[in-house]
Amino acid sequence: MLASIATFALEGVDSREVTVEVDVRPGLPVFTVVGLPDAAVREARERVRAALLNSGFEFPLQRLTANLAPAHVRKAGPSFDLALAVALLAASRQLPPERLESCAVCGELSLGGELRPVHGAVAVAVGARAAGYRRLIVPSENAAEAALVDGIEVLGAPSLERLVDLVAGRWTPPAPAVRAQRDRSREIWPDLDEVHGQSDARRALEIAAAGGHNLLMIGPPGAGKTMLARRLPGILPPPSFEEALEITRVHSVAGISDGTLAQERPFRAPHHTISPSGLVGGGSTPRPGEITLAHRGVLFLDELAEFSRPALEALRQPLEEGVVKVTRGQRSLVFPAATMLIAACNSCPCGRPPSDCMCDGKDRMRYHRRLSGPLVDRIDLVCQLDASPQLEVARGRPESSAAVRERVLAARELQLARFAGAGIHANAEMDARLTDKHVRLPADAMRRLLSGNTNAPLSARSHDRVLRLARTIADLDGRPKVRLSDVDEALGYKLNFPLAVAA
Amino acid sequence: MSVCEQCLRQSHLIAHLAPRIAGLLDRPRQRPSRLLELDEEQLIERVARGRSADVAKRFVEQFDPDEALERLVDADVSAICRHAAQFPQELHPLSDPPHVLYCTGQPERLAELLSQPAATVVGTRKPSPYGSEVARELGRGLAVAGVTVISGLALGVDALAHRGALAGKGRPVAVLACGPNVAYPTRHYKLHREVREVGVVLSELPPGCRPFRWSFPARNRIMAALGAITIVVEAADPSGSLITAVFANDMGKTVAAVPGHVTSRMAAGSNRLLREGAAVVRGTEDVLDELFGPGYGPNGPRGVDAEPGSELAPRLRAVLDAVEAGEGVGEIVARTRMTAPEVRSALGQLEAEGLIVAGGIGWYQRAASG
Numbered sequence: 001m002l003a004s005i006a007t008f009a010l011e012g013v014d015s016r017e018v019t020v021e022v023d024v025r026p027g028l029p030v031f032t033v034v035g036l037p038d039a040a041v042r043e044a045r046e047r048v049r050a051a052l053l054n055s056g057f058e059f060p061l062q063r064l065t066a067n068l069a070p071a072h073v074r075k076a077g078p079s080f081d082l083a084l085a086v087a088l089l090a091a092s093r094q095l096p097p098e099r100l101e102s103c104a105v106c107g108e109l110s111l112g113g114e115l116r117p118v119h120g121a122v123a124v125a126v127g128a129r130a131a132g133y134r135r136l137i138v139p140s141e142n143a144a145e146a147a148l149v150d151g152i153e154v155l156g157a158p159s160l161e162r163l164v165d166l167v168a169g170r171w172t173p174p175a176p177a178v179r180a181q182r183d184r185s186r187e188i189w190p191d192l193d194e195v196h197g198q199s200d201a202r203r204a205l206e207i208a209a210a211g212g213h214n215l216l217m218i219g220p221p222g223a224g225k226t227m228l229a230r231r232l233p234g235i236l237p238p239p240s241f242e243e244a245l246e247i248t249r250v251h252s253v254a255g256i257s258d259g260t261l262a263q264e265r266p267f268r269a270p271h272h273t274i275s276p277s278g279l280v281g282g283g284s285t286p287r288p289g290e291i292t293l294a295h296r297g298v299l300f301l302d303e304l305a306e307f308s309r310p311a312l313e314a315l316r317q318p319l320e321e322g323v324v325k326v327t328r329g330q331r332s333l334v335f336p337a338a339t340m341l342i343a344a345c346n347s348c349p350c351g352r353p354p355s356d357c358m359c360d361g362k363d364r365m366r367y368h369r370r371l372s373g374p375l376v377d378r379i380d381l382v383c384q385l386d387a388s389p390q391l392e393v394a395r396g397r398p399e400s401s402a403a404v405r406e407r408v409l410a411a412r413e414l415q416l417a418r419f420a421g422a423g424i425h426a427n428a429e430m431d432a433r434l435t436d437k438h439v440r441l442p443a444d445a446m447r448r449l450l451s452g453n454t455n456a457p458l459s460a461r462s463h464d465r466v467l468r469l470a471r472t473i474a475d476l477d478g479r480p481k482v483r484l485s486d487v488d489e490a491l492g493y494k495l496n497f498p499l500a501v502a503a
Numbered sequence: 504m505s506v507c508e509q510c511l512r513q514s515h516l517i518a519h520l521a522p523r524i525a526g527l528l529d530r531p532r533q534r535p536s537r538l539l540e541l542d543e544e545q546l547i548e549r550v551a552r553g554r555s556a557d558v559a560k561r562f563v564e565q566f567d568p569d570e571a572l573e574r575l576v577d578a579d580v581s582a583i584c585r586h587a588a589q590f591p592q593e594l595h596p597l598s599d600p601p602h603v604l605y606c607t608g609q610p611e612r613l614a615e616l617l618s619q620p621a622a623t624v625v626g627t628r629k630p631s632p633y634g635s636e637v638a639r640e641l642g643r644g645l646a647v648a649g650v651t652v653i654s655g656l657a658l659g660v661d662a663l664a665h666r667g668a669l670a671g672k673g674r675p676v677a678v679l680a681c682g683p684n685v686a687y688p689t690r691h692y693k694l695h696r697e698v699r700e701v702g703v704v705l706s707e708l709p710p711g712c713r714p715f716r717w718s719f720p721a722r723n724r725i726m727a728a729l730g731a732i733t734i735v736v737e738a739a740d741p742s743g744s745l746i747t748a749v750f751a752n753d754m755g756k757t758v759a760a761v762p763g764h765v766t767s768r769m770a771a772g773s774n775r776l777l778r779e780g781a782a783v784v785r786g787t788e789d790v791l792d793e794l795f796g797p798g799y800g801p802n803g804p805r806g807v808d809a810e811p812g813s814e815l816a817p818r819l820r821a822v823l824d825a826v827e828a829g830e831g832v833g834e835i836v837a838r839t840r841m842t843a844p845e846v847r848s849a850l851g852q853l854e855a856e857g858l859i860v861a862g863g864i865g866w867y868q869r870a871a872s873g
Contacts, residue, residue, distance in 0.1 A: 199843035200832040218865030347863035353831055357863065361629030361659065361769070364863075371864060382865040386833030448855050473844075489844050491851025496861030498632045 003090035006104040007083035008124040012333035015127035019069045022087040027063030035068030055113035079118045082107035103135040113160040115139035120253040125149035147176035189234030193400040204383030210411040211472030212426030214341040219385025220351040225344035229300045234401040266297035272306035276314040292335040304345040381493035411475040439467040445487040510584035514603040523550045539599040578710035601707030621651040623730030625744040626660025634737035639667035640871035644787025646673020674702040680722040681714035727751040735760040740772035822849040
């Protein structure tokens with residue numbers, strides 16, 4: 001007898017449909033799995049046998065052949081267990097095969113017959129919906145997560161026995177608990193009203209948040225770079241439903257999702273010893289890197305100059321394109337990586353302001369070179385942190401995150417209206433054509449940009465960067481037109497590198 | 504080629520014996536002038552013994568001037584010996600003028616560049632951002648004013664002066680401690696080529712010769728002699744740049760220095776020169792004053808120098824002053840009544856107008872020009 005069932009295997013943050021076929025035939029009792037299974041998939045035979053027997057089903061003592069189609073794709077991991085078991089039950093007529101029509105399953109089995117959760121349930125549900133399945137059966141723990149995807153009925157089963165009851169129509173699972181949207185209170189992110197002084201960094205943070213710009217903070221160790229960076233997610237607009245689903249999908253693939261829809265933008269702060277593939281993703285079965293985990297959120301790189309050169313180089317393409325392309329062997333995957341970069345470093349190796357700098361010229365040069373190459377094109381603004389912020393303490397209680405967020409949200413709304421239908425959300429994402437269309441300069445501002453500073457003429461790229469930043473500054477002020485002062489301020493945040501001493 | 508056989512042979516003998524000269528000097532970097540004054544026989548006697556002396560003598564006997572000249576043509580290098588009319592007059596007062604001056608390109612270009620007033624700019628290989636900015640701006644300003652910039656193509660100040668001169672559409676002269684066709688340090692390969700294209704690279708060592716420790720102070724005497732003034736931008740004490748200054752002083756040329764931070768070791772030597780009476784150079788204007796008299800340039804009186812930034816709005820003036828004082832944005836905000844966006848706006852405007860430049864990542868310093 002022959003039976004088949006569909007399941008889904010993770011590929012990056014997407015899933016690929018795999019059809020599991022089982023053939024039961026009189027003969028010597030052997031159980032063969034073909035279709036490029038890896039060791040974990042072959043072990044499934046033992047789990048399936050034990051789970052079936054321990055659940056009170058019969059394990060047919062006949063010649064069993066399972067095929068995982070398409071046969072040319074390598075199959076990895078334990079998520080084929082459930083499909084194998086279900087196909088076997090159907091093939092041995094312990095389960096009516098006709099009831100499995102238009103139904104996909106995914107899950108890992110324990111020897112006792114319980115269903116264990118798998119990673120990437122959201123991606124599986126998205127894949128099943130796209131492939132036209134009407135029902136998806138997953139382990140109970142994955143049900144809430146998978147149910148976030150509309151347009152497909154998600155059923156959670158705690159065990160193999162229950163699953164058979166479910167398919168046979170003898171049992172109905174409780175509806176997956178979709179937790180209500182939590183009130184977006186602020187308690188999970190620290191508040192900006194705890195940061196005294198730092199007026200330059202606060203303003204830069206606000207502009208960065210308002211336009212989605214990448215920010216570099218300059219300041220000595222202990223000045224509060226990390227403190228400020230951690231407060232950025234709290235002034236960003238909450239993720240839209242689509243963004244939240246993207247965040248959940250990525251986190252569910254990486255196994256760090258809590259099984260519910262992400263309410264907050266992620267904040268990732270990898271240590272500077274991270275490897276290039278840890279940062280952008282990779283491995284023989286490619287896994288998402290930190291920049292993908294920070295998708296639709298914030299990637300914070302403290303002590304930027306300490307990161308390895310290959311790691312920084314690897315960041316360039318994702319920061320530019322918003323996606324990571326990982327190619328391993330025959331497979332090429334695309335991970336989402338639309339993230340805001342907040343970086344922090346010192347002005348020079350000793351960390352003092354340049355007027356007190358005691359660094360050797362050669363050291364300083366090496367330090368600047370290290371940063372200039374990979375980053376010069378990716379940083380939209382640079383700000384300074386005060387080593388001694390008590391200078392400004394006298395000016396009263398600092399503004400709270402809520403007040404700043406209100407302005408950021410207003411600026412973001414202007415941008416959403418501007419980019420309706422353009423497929424982007426924020427000023428920082430404008431390409432040259434959109435910049436040209438949406439940033440019209442008055443004559444005096446035009447003259448300022450063309451005044452031709454012989455020391456550091458603006459490249460076409462940094463010219464556009466200044467325009468995008470000026471657009472955001474005007475948006476924060478609620479003005480439809482960009483003014484000269486906006487351009488001046490944008491120029492003031494431009495990242496300049498000191499005169500290279502050689503080459 | 505304006506070179507006599509005798510001089511050509513002797514300069515090749517010096518290159519042949521160069522490693523022995525290096526070994527003979529008790530102190531590294533000691534000036535080998537006594538040796539370079541000697542004639543061939545005496546030189547061999549002083550630096551070579553036994554077998555190596557025989558080898559050197561054989562080198563002299565078997566020296567083939569035609570072959571040497573051919574090599575020069577291949578390397579696109581001209582040779583001018585001290586007996587030739589085109590030999591720079593400025594080098595004759597030296598007790599040990601080079602036997603032959605090897606220069607890239609045609610000798611006419613060298614004559615043309617040296618017919619203009621020339622200034623030698625030297626300094627540390629590891630300048631501060633301030634020193635870098637001044638060196639580059641001096642090179643540029645002098646080139647714009649029509650003064651030939653002479654330097655040694657070394658790392659740091661030398662290279663920046665050359666780059667500045669190139670940026671000012673000038674035609675710099677580089678004096679090397681190795682063959683003129685050798686880019687040393689290798690990192691300056693491109694700069695070497697750029698200088699060669701519009702200016703001249705010269706040396707007393709034949710093409711292909713590598714540098715030796717003694718050849719650096721030896722080339723310094725040529726740099727000092729060629730320039731009407733020697734300007735030291737940041738030099739440690741002791742340093743090769745100070746040797747150049749001593750040569751210039753010995754020849755009765757003007758020695759000038761750019762004031763550096765008194766707390767910086769990298770400026771200790773140049774500051775000592777100032778203490779001992781060297782001319783103070785704050786910028787191109789001061790060099791022109793020294794060369795041509797106050798208010799004069801190579802072509803007569805200069806225009807009135809407006810004080811840079813004097814016409815600025817008070818708000819910009821205040822921020823410019825603060826940048827000069829090395830203050831950060833936070834300090835400016837704390838001291839003035841301006842907000843951070845206003846300060847950034849002022850910085851952007853000052854930067855666009857070329858009054859400030861990057862001093863470190865995310866920091867500004869006063870530009871030397873403008």
